Every structure is written in C-alpha cells, then in structure tokens.
Amino acid sequence: MSFHIKHYPAPQTSKTGWKLLIKPSKEAVAELRQKLCAQWKKAQGTNVQSVLAKLNPIIRGWANYHRIAVAKEIFNKLDHWMLRKAEHYTKWMHPNKSAEWRHQKYWGRLHLDRLDSWVFGDKPTGGYLLKFSWFPIERHKLVKGRSSPDDPTLKDYWMKRQAAKARDLTFSKQKLAKRQKGRCLECGESLFNEEEIQVHHRLAKSLGGKDLYSNLALVHLLCHQHIHAVTERSMRDCQQYNDRELLMEEKRMHHQSQQEENKELCGS
Incomplete structure (x- = not known):
C-alpha cells in the first residue's frame, strides 16, 4: 500500500477533535529505498551522468x-539518506581522496534557482541529482459534487483533470502530450491513467528514423510493448531515447537557470 491513512487527535484545530492525515506508507518508503539502493550499487564504477x-x-x-x-x-529524511548514499558512491570511486576533495568535485550550487550548496551532480555538464524536498506538496483536488468518470456528459471535465498531470512530465514530453491532446497514440485512451508513459519512435531508428518531434509519440508502457511485439521491433532504441531525454531535460533546465541569472545580473 502506497499510503497510510489514519485519524489523529486534533482537539485544538478540528471541530470533531480528530484530523485525517494521509502519509506515504512505511512499506512504500522501504520499497523505494530498496530500488534506489539497487541503482546505487549498479552505479559503482560508472560516471556521474x-x-x-x-x-x-x-x-x-x-x-x-x-x-x-x-x-x-x-521527503527531507529521504534527501538525507540519499546524501549518505552519494557520499558512499564518491568514496568508492575515489578511495584515496579526502572528503573535502570529493565534496569539492561533486557538490555545489548546481541548481541555480536554489540557495543550496549541497547539490550532488556533474559539474562539467551541470547535471544534478534531484531532491525529494524540491517537489512541493500539492493536496489532491476533490471531485466536484457527484461527478462520475462514467458520466458521458462530464468527459471534458475528467480529461482536463487528467491533463493537468502533464506538468509533471519533462519539457519534451509535455510538448508531445499537447500535440496528442493527452491521448495515447496506440490505444487512444488518456495518457494520464497512472500507467508509465514512454516515448515511441514512429519509424524505427534501424530504418532511418530520427530523434525528431515529428517521429516521436507518447504511449503507455504496455501499449509500447504491444507495438514492438507486433512489429517485431526492438525497444532498445526507444529506451535509450527515454533515458537520454531525462538527462537532457536536466541539462536544459540548468542552462535556462543560468540564462535567467545572467539576465538578472545584467539588469542590476
């Protein structure tokens, strides 16, 4: 279960004397740490990018x-835990270097929009590791009245609610989602139904397809697997693009932040 739901005593702030709080469950946090641990172990011996x-x-x-x-x-506890993991990674990579040397090489104010000097990343490229605390808490918006997803007259209302999730995508995927009007290229259903979203090459790279917007589309993970199973194509090129696109998005955001900061300096 991803969430832990419990009533807590709140005699000073609630008319009923109780307050319902929904938190990420201990099981969900433990599962996340196991997944991240596995990736940190695989990362030993590889570069920061x-x-x-x-x-x-x-x-x-x-x-x-x-x-x-x-x-x-x-989120704050996870960030502290990730800091220790990053320190372990750098120590494994440079066992003969001092902690001060490693901190100087891998940490700094890489995210220019934040006054945080302890951002782990790759200084030559400007890429950095995200922090959980950077994601603002946003309470779930209640559904209006008795609105039902099965009501055909409310189809536009539910599509708008689901399309709002596009802001969580990278810039490139947001552009593709807008072009597709929030629908999966393969099944035609909403992209934002809690399934994983992937980028698909309309024309395979092995057949001359390029990493251009005109040749890319967003599909659900299962739809993506179905496409490649039917056409006997490999998902390798698409997966490589998905991985690279996430890294490029981090670089783009870093570059944009630098430009905005330079404008502020020039204007001051």
Whole structure:
C-alpha cells in the first residue's frame, strides 16, 4: 500500500477533535529505498551522468505520486539518506581522496534557482541529482459534487483533470502530450491513467528514423510493448531515447537557470 491513512487527535484545530492525515506508507518508503539502493550499487564504477540518468526518473516519479500526501518530513529524511548514499558512491570511486576533495568535485550550487550548496551532480555538464524536498506538496483536488468518470456528459471535465498531470512530465514530453491532446497514440485512451508513459519512435531508428518531434509519440508502457511485439521491433532504441531525454531535460533546465541569472545580473 502506497499510503497510510489514519485519524489523529486534533482537539485544538478540528471541530470533531480528530484530523485525517494521509502519509506515504512505511512499506512504500522501504520499497523505494530498496530500488534506489539497487541503482546505487549498479552505479559503482560508472560516471556521474549514468548515475543521474538512473536515479532521477525514480525520484521524480515517486515524489510526484506521493506529494499529494503529508510527505514533507519523509521527503527531507529521504534527501538525507540519499546524501549518505552519494557520499558512499564518491568514496568508492575515489578511495584515496579526502572528503573535502570529493565534496569539492561533486557538490555545489548546481541548481541555480536554489540557495543550496549541497547539490550532488556533474559539474562539467551541470547535471544534478534531484531532491525529494524540491517537489512541493500539492493536496489532491476533490471531485466536484457527484461527478462520475462514467458520466458521458462530464468527459471534458475528467480529461482536463487528467491533463493537468502533464506538468509533471519533462519539457519534451509535455510538448508531445499537447500535440496528442493527452491521448495515447496506440490505444487512444488518456495518457494520464497512472500507467508509465514512454516515448515511441514512429519509424524505427534501424530504418532511418530520427530523434525528431515529428517521429516521436507518447504511449503507455504496455501499449509500447504491444507495438514492438507486433512489429517485431526492438525497444532498445526507444529506451535509450527515454533515458537520454531525462538527462537532457536536466541539462536544459540548468542552462535556462543560468540564462535567467545572467539576465538578472545584467539588469542590476
């Protein structure tokens, strides 16, 4: 179970004397740590860019899913835990270097929009590891009245609610989702039904297809697997694109932050 739901005594703030709080469950946090641990172990011996490409999608997905709950404290604890994991990684990579040297090489204010000097990443490229606490808590919006997803007259209402989830996608995927009007290319259903979303090459790269928007589309993971099973195509190129796109998005955000900061300096 992803969430823990419990009534807590609140005689000072609630008319009923109780307050319902929804938090990420201990089981969900434990499962997340196991998954991240596995990726950190695989990362030993690989460069920082590979580390970011593997960890950032997991952090982004888990934080976006759980930020509708009372999760601020848990997010902060996960960030401290990830700091220790990053320190272990750098120590394994550079066993003969001092802690000060490793901190100087791998940590800094890489996210220019935040006054945080302890951001782990790759200074030459500007890529950095996301932090759970960077994802703001957003309470779930209650459904209006007795609105039902099965009511055909409310189809537009439910599509708009689901399309709002597009803001959690990377910039490139947001552009594709808008072009597809929030629908999966394969099944035609809403992209935002809690299934994993992947980028698909309309024309396979092995057949000359390019990494251009005109040749890319968003599909559900299961739909993606179905497409490749039917056409006997390999998902390798698509998976490589999905991994690379996440890393490029981090670089784009870093570059944009630098440009905005330069404008502010020039204007001051």
